[in-house]
Amino acid sequence: MEKILVIGAAGQLGSELTKSLSDIYGGDRVIATDLNESARSKFDYCQFEVLDIMDQAKAKELIQKENVKQVYHLAAVLSATGEQKPLFAWNLNMDSLLFVLEMAREFKMEKVYWPSSIAVFGPNTPKINTPQYCVKEPNTVYGISKQAGERWCEYYFQKYGVDVRSLRYPGLIGYKSLPGGGTTDYAVDIYHKVLAGEKFSCFLREDSSLPMMYMPDAIKATLDLMHAPAESVKIRSSYNLAGMSFTPKDIYESILKYHPSFEIEYNPDFRQGIADSWPDSVDDSCARADWGWKPDFGLDEMTKDILENLPNYSF
Numbered sequence: 381m382e383k384i385l386v387i388g389a390a391g392q393l394g395s396e397l398t399k400s401l402s403d404i405y406g407g408d409r410v411i412a413t414d415l416n417e418s419a420r421s422k423f424d425y426c427q428f429e430v431l432d433i434m435d436q437a438k439a440k441e442l443i444q445k446e447n448v449k450q451v452y453h454l455a456a457v458l459s460a461t462g463e464q465k466p467l468f469a470w471n472l473n474m475d476s477l478l479f480v481l482e483m484a485r486e487f488k489m490e491k492v493y494w495p496s497s498i499a500v501f502g503p504n505t506p507k508i509n510t511p512q513y514c515v516k517e518p519n520t521v522y523g524i525s526k527q528a529g530e531r532w533c534e535y536y537f538q539k540y541g542v543d544v545r546s547l548r549y550p551g552l553i554g555y556k557s558l559p560g561g562g563t564t565d566y567a568v569d570i571y572h573k574v575l576a577g578e579k580f581s582c583f584l585r586e587d588s589s590l591p592m593m594y595m596p597d598a599i600k601a602t603l604d605l606m607h608a609p610a611e612s613v614k615i616r617s618s619y620n621l622a623g624m625s626f627t628p629k630d631i632y633e634s635i636l637k638y639h640p641s642f643e644i645e646y647n648p649d650f651r652q653g654i655a656d657s658w659p660d661s662v663d664d665s666c667a668r669a670d671w672g673w674k675p676d677f678g679l680d681e682m683t684k685d686i687l688e689n690l691p692n693y694s695f
């Protein structure tokens with residue numbers, strides 16, 4: 381049986397994407413992997429293996445033994461954590477991608493998915509409606525690794541015909557897992573504080589606008605891209621992808637509609653500098669034209685959905 385391998389499956393994106401893949405292909409075709417045994421309990425619907433993707437011998441053995449034909453490579457050190465451990469972030473983000481691309485070439489895999497990020501942009505990028513093609517001078521190690529990764533993806537497609545596909549996600553907001561050390565984490569944490577009845581301390585300024593996306597839209601975009609005919613996928617570095625753009629003040633005001641006594645204070649830290657280097661909004665017309673991308677959720681729809689569902693969700 382041909383299998384689909386998800387690397388870094390227990391994270392914010394993987395927890396939801398792995399379930400969707402299992403629903404589509406069947407749990408017996410999906411192998412969820414992550415660093416720790418403790419993640420196993422999340423994956424009672426599919427196969428789970430402990431795997432550090434830096435252990436390339438073990439990863440290669442698994443790929444061969446299980447006849448892996450598709451990889452979703454989600455493991456990475458994210459933007460805020462990357463600034464604390466730059467060389468570790470670079471090594472993990474780059475070595476693991478190059479390894480996955482090599483495996484795809486060697487074993488003639490069908491497809492590879494690897495997420496990029498709006499972090500590929502930098503302070504000299506146009507901030508409003510950032511185009512697909514423009515100046516990119518990222519100033520975080522995370523952004524540099526994503527930009528280099530995009531170049532490698534395109535290289536493997538052009539040189540070796542590896543069918544690798546990628547999206548530049550904006551900040552992802554979901555309620556089914558906790559965020560993993562990014563600059564947009566505040567927009568997840570804020571909903572937990574509302575429901576705990578606590579005041580929220582925001583690490584960004586109230587007017588700091590960033591591109592964001594509700595997780596169901598991110599899953600839809602990922603699967604739509606991966607299911608598109610190869611000839612429709614015209615960009616092999618990574619597609620701009622937009623859902624909504626908002627500031628901390630906007631999300632606070634959206635929450636006030638349901639919890640009028642909720643309080644917020646703004647205490648910007650080093651993550652403000654990262655946010656300032658990223659776009660306010662992104663032009664995703666190539667994704668719309670090439671494979672029909674269209675988001676479903678705006679800010680108020682997302683707030684309503686999270687506030688209704690988060691209280692019933694256990695971690």
Ligand SMILES: NC(=O)c1ccc[n+]([C@@H]2O[C@H](COP(=O)([O-])OP(=O)(O)OC[C@H]3O[C@@H](n4cnc5c(N)ncnc54)[C@H](O)[C@@H]3O)[C@@H](O)[C@H]2O)c1
Binds near residue numbers: 393453454496548562
């Ligand atoms: N969350 C966002 O807002 C966002 C935005 C843009 C792009 N992305 C990208 O999407 C991907 C997934 O992001 P996420 O938010 O789910 O991150 P996350 O930090 O929540 O999850 C990453 C997972 O990878 C695992 N991992 C880390 N090192 C590993 C290793 N050596 N071997 C195996 N697994 C390892 C972690 O244990 C974790 O479960 C990343 O590539 C990230 O750069 C995320």
